[in-house]
Amino acid sequence: MTTIISRAFAHAMSIVKLVTTFAKINLAKIVKGKQTTQHSFTPVEYIALRELFTDQKYQRLINQSFIKKAKVFNPKLARPLVLARRPDGQLVIIDGQHTACLAAIYLEGDGEQVLPCQIVIEHPAGTSEEDCIKIESQFFDDLNYLRNNANAVARLRAAIAAGTQWAIDLEETFFNIGVHVEGIGDAEGHEIFGYAKLRTCLSKYGEDYTRQAVEHYAKIISKTKQKEWKKPLQAGLVLGLAAAFHFRATAWKTECVGKKEFTRFLNTYLTGTTRQKFSPKYWTEKTSGVVMDELILGKFITLYNSLESISGDRIDKLFATWKDNDIHSKSESSIDSADTQDNTLDNEE
Numbered sequence: 297m298t299t300i301i302s303r304a305f306a307h308a309m310s311i312v313k314l315v316t317t318f319a320k321i322n323l324a325k326i327v328k329g330k331q332t333t334q335h336s337f338t339p340v341e342y343i344a345l346r347e348l349f350t351d352q353k354y355q356r357l358i359n360q361s362f363i364k365k366a367k368v369f370n371p372k373l374a375r376p377l378v379l380a381r382r383p384d385g386q387l388v389i390i391d392g393q394h395t396a397c398l399a400a401i402y403l404e405g406d407g408e409q410v411l412p413c414q415i416v417i418e419h420p421a422g423t424s425e426e427d428c429i430k431i432e433s434q435f436f437d438d439l440n441y442l443r444n445n446a447n448a449v450a451r452l453r454a455a456i457a458a459g460t461q462w463a464i465d466l467e468e469t470f471f472n473i474g475v476h477v478e479g480i481g482d483a484e485g486h487e488i489f490g491y492a493k494l495r496t497c498l499s500k501y502g503e504d505y506t507r508q509a510v511e512h513y514a515k516i517i518s519k520t521k522q523k524e525w526k527k528p529l530q531a532g533l534v535l536g537l538a539a540a541f542h543f544r545a546t547a548w549k550t551e552c553v554g555k556k557e558f559t560r561f562l563n564t565y566l567t568g569t570t571r572q573k574f575s576p577k578y579w580t581e582k583t584s585g586v587v588m589d590e591l592i593l594g595k596f597i598t599l600y601n602s603l604e605s606i607s608g609d610r611i612d613k614l615f616a617t618w619k620d621n622d623i624h625s626k627s628e629s630s631i632d633s634a635d636t637q638d639n640t641l642d643n644e645e
Contacts, residue, residue, distance in 0.1 A: 338414040340376050345400055346407030348377070349386055350393045354433035354457035358397060369402040378439065380417035380432050382425075387415070390436050433457040449478050449491050456480070469498060473507040474514075475529065486514050490531025493588070497531065500589070500623065501538040505545075509537035512562065520567045524575035532580040536592025537562075543593060546621060547614040554608045561600050569603070590619060 377392030389396060396411060403409045417435060419428050433454040440451060455463035470481025475488045488494055488510075497506050513534060517525050540562060548555035568574045583591035594615070601610045 338416050340412050340414055342410040343379075343387065343413045344407060345396060345405065345409045345411060347387055348379070348389055348396055348411075348413075350389045350396075351429060351432065351457075353429050354436055354454040359394065362394060363397055363401060366398055366402070369398045374399075374412065376412040376414045378435075379413050379415045380419065380428070380435070381415050382419050382428050383421050383423050387413075388428075388432065390416070390432050391439055430458045449480065452477075452491070453480060466495075469503060473503060473510050475510055486510060487528040488531055488534065489528050490534075493531035493535050497535040497538050497589075501535075501542055505538040505541050506534065508541045509534045512537055512541075516566060522567055522573060522575065524573075524577070525567065527576070530576045530580060532583070532588055533576045533592065535589045536579060536583070536596070539589035539593040540596055542621075542623065543615070543618050547611070547618055554611065554614075557606050557608045558600065558611070561596070561603070561606060565599060565603065566596075569599075590624075 374395050375392065377395060378390045380388050380390055382388060392411075392413075399405075399409045399411055400407075417431060419431070423431075436454045437451055437458075440447070440454075452463055452466065456467055467480055470476060471485070474482050474485040475494070476482050476485050477488055477491050477494065494506075497509070501509075510529065513529050517529075544555060544558055544562075548558075566574060566579070579592055579595055580588075583595075585591075597611055597615050600606060601612065
């Protein structure tokens, strides 16, 4: 038995030894701080749930499905909540609101449940609420950035709270096109899933074509009886529809039969034909990647060319010409920035 245990433990490696292997990726020991002691770290306190608050200006919306799925509060899985104390004494959760909600739902106590907490920010007397929010949202962003698993939408929310210009502009754009992403944008508009793809669509096709795509998608949902469409908008399909509207605007210079038929196709056949029903998943399946918009439009055009009810010529050549359009030769950085701008709360874009 001793031999077996020894073999099992042999797989463990000290951190000091582990980091010596980082030289293979050109990462050596870089001393940038003094040696730490136990006093270098924020102490853990145990605070009653009734004393904790959350600020929705930079916090993400509560994932109620996650709360329901958990079914129990497991203290062994709970990390200390990260808090800020505001000048009025209010303790605001910077990180850990889901842990607090789990405790509130699944533990006895009616607010007397205690949770491990670290008060990392003590706002000086006289700090305004606006400045408190900016400082806390910056800490939230730094914390999530270091974890390397930050939810981009949560970080967008933090950037908006911090008053970062690109984030405020993006929120306004969402409002202008009538959508919201987890409540960011037009709260009365259409819910849309796929933040990164929506950013890509806006970067490549602009606000006008994206708005047309959103409105057309919403019109399809309102008219069809297929339950597969009765869901939030999928940003990937919005991207494909934006490509379709750009194609329609540039492939035909005048109001001709082909342009009218393609418009009729978009209005009539995206949910199906007499032989086959189509769902959003059908159009977006196997289209992921940097040319998702072209692949989805390619699917549209394949169906268009196959329909006997469509008058006019096939449009393969027009599609091939469109793929050489200047819109596809935008610098990659201008499109990729849609997925990277929210990596910082800096005001620089």
